[in-house]
Amino acid sequence: MPTLTSKLEAVNSMLGHIGESPVNSISDTNALPISAATAISVLDEVSRSVQAEGWHFNTELKVTLSPAGDGTITLSDDILEVDTTDTSIDIAQRGLSLFDRSNNTSVFSKDLEVNLTRLLDFTSLPEAARRYITLRASRVFQGRIVGSRELEALIARDEYNARADLMDTEGNNSDRTIFDSYNVASRIGINRNYDLS
Template identity: 35%
Template structure:
């Protein structure tokens, strides 16, 4: 099954998100978003996709893959950069890989050819339906606020949307703290350095 990596949802989840964004500015909901020539719907979808990518690119417990192994092609020695890669780094954080011509490129070694598999820390763009509810709620709230600011600028709506976004952000932080398994003694480079003295 082909997967769209633009997070272009085209599902009931996207329809619900677009309708929430429309209702935030007092517009009527729509029954479909496919083939709709409504400029508000098109703008909602565009902003929703942009905010989704922006938020996910920060890296969260649900879309970070630690110690992912990327294997080069046997003949070309190239590693394909998949469209859902938002960030690729060496686990140590010292090597940053970038997309160069659709292939993984090591900026430190200045090469896109690899003779061995590469172990990386990967941030991947997940489908909207694959995200925890807290993140979907936050993305919709942030997108609705941005939609209002860019196209309507209603101050009374802005204040309400800002509160919704702040509340949703707090839920995201709670989720991360609960599921992140963070440890201040071994998860921080500065603390680790002090402990090894």
């Protein structure tokens, strides 16, 4: 019975694209060939980049963050992006801390309700995202190791199709309509404030 793509399978797929032999395990990166260790690094890099776009599967809405005793709000190290739901509060993420740009301080006096984008482990991603990330990472990896334009074109075609599948899955899961876009709503004359989250 088929299962979801594991990180090991993704790495072996990347190695296969450049004609390298698969590895049996990726748990000890020090014991791996350089190409396999590089493949893991590229896979993680591309996963961060793709997830930073903010997808339905890694976005959390209306999360309450509370200040610590000293008034600072520290984020966990898997937060890629954070924004308040209150448009009158202008915050910025500085490292793992929040900064209030309106008042020029990192001290907050009350809880904040935010929407955030979280970096998920590869095994927590839906299959469409795993497939797209694997193919995009394969193209980047091949470009860095081999640099073949022919291989890049072949992988890019598959990557394009995987991106389309991911976008289709995203659309189905997020239940968005064209009216969820501020640009569309403003063009057709809807001037009410909407919570577009």
